[in-house]
Amino acid sequence: MGETFRFGNVTGPVNAGSGTQYVGGHHQVAGRDLHGVAGNQIMNQGLHADLEAIRNALGELRLTATERQNAERELSAVEDAVRAETPDREQAADHLQALTSGLERAGALADAGTSLVDALGRIAQWLGPLGAGVIALLGL
Incomplete structure (x- = not known):
């Protein structure tokens, strides 16, 4: 039919x-x-939810004070970049890469639950080609 x-x-x-x-x-x-x-x-509601999931996950990770401070600073910079009147995907990608790299160096990605890795991956996908480095770090 x-x-x-x-x-x-x-x-x-x-x-x-x-x-x-x-x-x-x-x-x-x-x-x-x-x-x-x-x-x-x-903003895409899913993007807001992913940023919030990352923020919540950071609170549960075993990080030194310096690692936590760096991670929170990078996440705040990602949030600022994507919530701007015109989202700055390049800035967001740079800070998301720094956040993900810092968590990997701290060994926190291995300990993190899937919600953190999935949220990082979805934001990297939203960034398109600029998020390729994060996707590679996550092994997605």
């Missing part, structure tokens, strides 16, 4: 891909691609 869809008079450039549709300059946000509408920053 086939389905028929009628869109009426559709004009202008129409591009559909990755869950986002652009029709004649009007930005429709659909699915998980929730980045920004009309100049207001609307």
